Amino acid sequence: MNHESQNPRPRGGAPLDVGSVDPDLRRAGTLDPALHFDPAAHARVLERVFVPSWQLLPVPEPGHVVEPFTLLDGGLDEPLVWIRDGGDERVLSNVCTHRGALLATCASNGKALRCAYHGRRFGLEGKMEACPGFDGALDFPRPEDDLAAVELRALGPLRFLSLSSGMAFDEWSRPLRVALAEFEGETFSFAPEASRAYDLDASWAVYCENYLEGFHIPFVHPGLNAGLDFGKYRVEIEGQTVNQLGFGSKGERCLRREEGLVAEYLWLYPNLMVNVYSWGISVNLVEPTGPGRCRVRYLRWVARPSLVETGVGSGLDQVELEDQAVVHSVQQGVRSRLYPGGRFSPEHEAGPHHFQRLLAADLSS
Ligand code: FES
Ligand SMILES: [Fe+2]
Structure with a gap:
């Protein structure tokens, strides 16, 4: 038995060092869970991660x-x-x-x-x-x-800004440009009636980590899971992005990029998620509002109105609420003095692993 992991972790004290993440997913452990609630870590994240971000x-x-x-x-x-x-x-x-x-x-x-x-x-x-x-x-x-x-x-219907860009925009956004090529020559309309904002008692990073793995889909999203062929689910990592590709199980309208592809779940470091469906895009923008708190803006742009509320791009409010329930659960759990941090599933959690590696690099610089 590893007695060290049985000891409650101390709280408070010096500004937090959240540690590092082994590049080998099979060996890597997560960053210190205090990343998700410690005020000093939160302040450091704002300056090191968000100020130079797009x-x-x-x-x-x-x-x-x-x-x-x-x-x-x-x-x-x-x-x-x-x-x-x-x-x-x-x-x-x-x-x-x-x-x-x-x-x-x-x-x-x-x-x-x-x-x-x-x-x-x-x-x-x-x-x-x-x-x-x-x-x-x-x-x-x-x-x-x-x-x-x-x-x-x-880029497309979206505008981006940076206070002190740490990365060239074209390099950072390349996978988004590729995904938006689906709608080349088509016009997006913003859909205010489908847009929302949620204030959550959970860290922005906990929200991102949940988004970055499809591992939980069969457990948490039964409705969504029924429309996806989970065996074909694929993750692509490039630079500061993670793209999760969802393939349909019901023969619905596919994206042009690949046979059977019905959804791309594209995350761009640090806090932007662009979900591409046959009808257009939905965006989750996760904004840190305090240690262990965030706001999620949920915005929608439609290019093909006749396809809205069809296939895996429908019922998104339900999926969002299911995600928020697990995110709140994790936020309570990571505060436990008896939770020392976890490991990444080699089969399913390359996304959260990449996210934590990017975070660790910025926080240690
Ligand atoms: S602060 Fe604006 S004119 Fe003085
Ligand atoms: Fe989810």
Whole structure:
């Protein structure tokens, strides 16, 4: 008997080192479960993982010229503004370069951003155009008196941004581009009526790990399982992505990419899931909102309306609730002083293993 694993793990103390993950899946153990609830680990994840990441723009469809939003509300809490100015679009800091007041507070079709505190004004491209009270200021204005711009990229109906991109967008998103080729030449429409947001008492990483394995499908999702040929389920790992390919058991409409393929479950590091079905895509965006807490935004874009609610791309609310129940269960379990961490199934858990390896690399850098 391994007596060490019987001892309760200590809590609190120095900032957490969550450990490393053996590259050999057959030998690897999980990171320290405290990763999922420790405040120091949470703070480190935000800075090391989320600041350099590519994030889905959380405003799903254009509404106004000026759309203020908060990137990772409750996590990074970065105030930004999305500007659509004729054919151009950009994302700028929404923080006045004088003393830091927020600029736009609601969506509008204004022609400038004007600070309500002391009247500084910026053009829609971020250039400071007026600054009352600054006659006589020396070495002014400097480039940093304009609004900082954030890198913005588009792919299909989705837009992405990064505060300090640690990876080239084209490299990071390549598997998504391949998956979206299914709909080449077709038009997506955002479906607000099918979109949801859930606040969960579970870590964003626990949610991702559940998504990254199909191992649980026969146990947790009986309805979904009936539509899938589990023997053909396949996992493809590339760079910062994991793609799970689901093959149908009922002869439903397939994706063009491969005979029998009815769903692609594509995860992009760290927190984005794009599910590709014959009708279009559903997106799960998992946002950390605190140690052991997250928000899941569930967004849908439809390209082929006649196929919605057919095959394995139907009944998704039920599948989501089944997943949330196990995710909540795991979140309670990982806090146990008697749970030392687990092992990965060599047959089924290459996805969670890859995820934890990416996390460990960022957290130790
Ligand atoms: S904080 Fe904006 S003008 Fe002073
Ligand atoms: Fe699931």
